[in-house]
Each structure stands twice: as structure tokens, then as C-alpha cells.
Amino acid sequence: MSDDKALSLTELKRETSASNWVGVIQLLESVVSTQEEAKFLAENGAPEGTTVIAEEQTGARGRMGRKWFSPRGKGIWMSIVLRPQLPLSETPQLTLLAGVAVCKAIRRVTGVDAGIKWPNDLLAGGRKICGILLESSLREGELHYCIAGIGISANMTEEDYPDHLQEVATSLRIERGGAPVDRSELVKAVLDELEMHYNLYMKQGFKPIKELWESMSVTLGRQIALNSPQGRSEGVVVGLDEIGGLLLKNSLGEISNVCSGEIELL
Numbered sequence: 001m002s003d004d005k006a007l008s009l010t011e012l013k014r015e016t017s018a019s020n021w022v023g024v025i026q027l028l029e030s031v032v033s034t035q036e037e038a039k040f041l042a043e044n045g046a047p048e049g050t051t052v053i054a055e056e057q058t059g060a061r062g063r064m065g066r067k068w069f070s071p072r073g074k075g076i077w078m079s080i081v082l083r084p085q086l087p088l089s090e091t092p093q094l095t096l097l098a099g100v101a102v103c104k105a106i107r108r109v110t111g112v113d114a115g116i117k118w119p120n121d122l123l124a125g126g127r128k129i130c131g132i133l134l135e136s137s138l139r140e141g142e143l144h145y146c147i148a149g150i151g152i153s154a155n156m157t158e159e160d161y162p163d164h165l166q167e168v169a170t171s172l173r174i175e176r177g178g179a180p181v182d183r184s185e186l187v188k189a190v191l192d193e194l195e196m197h198y199n200l201y202m203k204q205g206f207k208p209i210k211e212l213w214e215s216m217s218v219t220l221g222r223q224i225a226l227n228s229p230q231g232r233s234e235g236v237v238v239g240l241d242e243i244g245g246l247l248l249k250n251s252l253g254e255i256s257n258v259c260s261g262e263i264e265l266l
Contacts, residue, residue, distance in 0.1 A: 002091065002213075005016050005023055005073075005183075007027055007043075007053065007055060007183055007185050007187070008027075008184065009144050010055070010069065011184050011189070012025050012027060012059065012073050012184055012187060013025055015184060015185070015187070016025075016188055016191055016192075017189040024041075024046065024047075024050045024051070024187065024246040025050075025051045025053065025156045026041070026053070027052070027053050027054075027055075028052065028054045028055070029052070029054070029055050029056065029153040030054065030055065030056040030057075030058060030072070030153040031052075031054045031056075031058070032058050032059040032060075033057055033059055033060045033061065033079075034052040034053065034054050034057060034060070034077055034078055034079040034080045034149065035060070035061075035133065035135065035147055036038060037052045037054075037079065037136070038051075038052045038079035038080065038081055038147045038149075039049070039135075039147055041081060041146045042081045042137070042144075042147065043137075043161060044073055046077065046081050047081070047083075047197070048081060048082055048083040048122075049080065049081065049082075049191075050080070050081040051078060051080050051081075051191065052078065052079045052080075053076070053077065053187065054070075054077045054078075054080045055072050055073055055077075056070060056071060056072035056073070056077070056095050057077050058237065059069040059150050060077065060149075060151065061108070061133075068131060068151050068162070069153075069162070069165060069169070070151055071156070071175045072161060073154070073155075073172065074148065074153070074154060074155050074156045074160060074171075075151060075153050075154045075156065075171075076151070076154055076183055076187055076190070076193075077151050078147045078148070078149070078150050078151075078184060078187065078190075078193075079147050079148065079149045080150070080194065081145060081146075081199070082094065082145065082146040082147070082148055083145050084146060084198075084202070085143075086143055087143070088136065088138065088142075088209070089243070090206075090243065091116075091134065091146060091263055092119070092134075092244045092245075092259070093137050093201070093206050093209065093243070094148065095119050095120050095132055095134045095210060095244075096116075096118075096147060096210075096240070096244050097141065097194075097198065097209050097211050098100065098132045098134065098148050098150065098194060099116045099119075099120065099122065099132055099195070099213065099216075100116070100193075100197055100213050100216060101190065101194040101197045101198075102122060102130055102132065102150060102152070102190055102193070102194075102195035103115070103116055103122055104193045104197075104216075105134075105186060105189035105190040105192070105193045105217050106129070106130070106152070106172065106186070106189075107251075107263055108120065108193075109181070109182075109186045109189045110128070110172050110174050110175075110176060110183055110186070110187055111162040111176070112124050112175045112176060112215075113218065114130070114215060114216035115216055116137075116216050116217050116218060116219070117191065117217075117218050117219050117244055117263070117265070118237070118263060119244075120132040120133065122152075123168055123218055124172075125170060125175060125176045127167075127168055127169055127170035127172070128153075128168055128174065129148075129152065129153055129169075129170055129171065129175070130150065130151060130152045131151045131231045132148065132149065132150055132151075132182050133148075133149040133151075134146055134147070134148050134149070134160065135149070143256060147185050148194070150190065152172070152186065153169060153170065153171040153172065154171060154172050154173065154180075154181045154183055154191075155171060155172070155173045155180050155181055155183070156171040156174070157171070157173065157178075158174060160244075172186075175255065181186075187265045192226045192243065197209065197212075199223055204229065205245065206243075210242075210244070210251075211241050213240065214239060215239060216238075218265070219237050219246070219263070219265070220265070221233070221236065221237065221238075222235050222236065222237055222240075222244075222264040223235070223236050223265075224236075224237055224248070224262050224263045224264060224265055224266060225263065225266055226248065226258060226261050226262070227261055227262045227263075227264070228260065228261035228262075232250075233250070234250070234266070235249050235251070235256075236248070237249075237250040238255065241257050243257075245257045245259040245260070246258040
């Protein structure tokens with residue numbers, strides 16, 4: 001199997017035909033951002049599960065506007081329309097849900113022992129392998145839709161990465177000792193897991209997602225540094241709160257809730 005085998009819309013539709021959730025799948029050669037394409041579709045009434053996949057993104061971004069490296073034919077660059085009936089305050093839980101779903105899909109399809117770094121990264125061997133970006137849209141003060149953006153570094157080699165990413169990023173192929181990944185199979189697995197866990201969340205709430213997240217976390221039990229608008233602090237992660245924030249215990253044994261910020265594993 002060639003690592004640069006193009007994705008096939010026919011194959012993707014066949015792979016996902018049994019799903020009750022996936023709406024339209026749109027496969028594009030090159031876009032600025034699948035996130036922006038999915039937003040356009042959502043604004044025009046696209047149903048829940050509508051998925052935009054691109055072979056290449058030229059202007060994709062992650063959290064805090066950082067550029068996301070997404071070269072042609074080497075990864076899975078996708079965005080999914082969600083229309084949850086939730087208060088806006090609970091939408092961060094969907095980021096954690098997506099992390100669980102993607103982590104399970106990667107483990108199942110590739111055998112790579114991926115783990116979740118709060119709030120939205122997946123790591124393998126201590127380096128980033130996937131990023132998740134959830135963006136919400138309001139209408140008349142209520143949640144209208146969410147777009148779940150998922151970027152998985154699938155078949156990049158070390159040489160594909162620019163110098164500034166080689167120490168912090170990896171790919172499934174690198175972690176598999178050079179064995180390429182069937183991207184269509186992984187797309188199907190991600191959508192399957194996302195649908196299953198989304199339905200679980202809608203029926204049972206955050207508790208089962210929280211437990212799954214904690215079982216896959218590379219953050220839990222670790223000493224971290226938190227960089228936030230309030231400054232820099234350190235502590236040990238002892239769990240998630242009921243909203244999805246981190247519970248951080250400092251050197252005095254005091255536990256605080258962390259809802260935003262950048263963390264470093266120490």
C-alpha cells in the first residue's frame with residue numbers, strides 16, 4: 001500500500017454507509033481550511049454529521065490561531081458539523097469527547113499507543129500526533145452548531161516536517177516504524193467512534209466520557225506547568241471536574257479548577 005494513495009469519495013461513502021449519523025461527505029483536493037468549509041455548510045443548513053475532508057490545507061489553524069501543518073496526501077484533515085442541544089458552557093466537553101473517539105480509533109486501526117493531553121492534543125512517544133479544534137456558533141444567544149476539526153498526522157516521514165516541528169511532532173507512520181496507514185480505514189474508524197461516543201454522551205451525560213478520557217490521558221497524575229492570563233503555575237493533575245476542566249493540586253495540597261490555558265508536561 002502506498003502512503004500517498006489518494007482518498008476516494010466513493011470508498012469513503014461505502015465505508016460509512018451503515019452510519020445513521022454521517023450526513024454528506026465532501027472530499028476536496030485543496031482548501032484553506034476544512035473548518036471554514038464546514039462552517040459554510042452548517043450556516044446553510046447542513047445536517048449533523050456532515051463531514052468535510054481535504055487532501056491538503058493551505059491555511060489551517062489550531063488553538064490560539066497557530067498554523068497547522070497539513071501537507072497533501074499525508075494526513076487526515078477533516079471537520080464535522082455537530083448540532084448538540086447543549087448550553088454553551090458545556091461545549092468544552094465535546095473537545096474531550098472527540099479526543100476519546102480519535103484516540104480509540106487510532107489505537108484500534110494502527111496499534112499506536114496514543115494518549116490524550118488536555119485539552120485537545122493526542123501524543124505518541126511524547127510528541128504531538130493529532131490536534132482537535134472545536135468551534136461554536138451562537139444564534140440568538142443559544143448554541144446553533146459546533147464544528148469539530150480533527151487533524152491527524154498519518155503518513156508523514158521525519159523529512160516531511162519543517163525543522164521547528166521535528167522535535168515536537170510525529171506521525172502514525174513514524175510511530176509504526178515506517179509502516180504507512182490506510183487513511184480511508186482510519187477516517188471510517190474516527191467517524192464510527194465519534195458517532196458512538198456522541199450518542200453515549202447525549203444519553204448518559206459527561207460521566208462516561210470523563211472516565212474514558214481519564215483512562216487514556218497522558219496528563220493525569222503528571223506534574224505540569226500551566227501558562228494562563230493569570231501567569232504561570234505548577235501542580236499535579238488529579239482529574240477532571242464535572243465540566244471538563246483540570247483539577248490541579250499545588251505544592252500546598254490545594255486543588256484548583258483550570259478551565260483554560262496552555263499546559264506543559266514536566
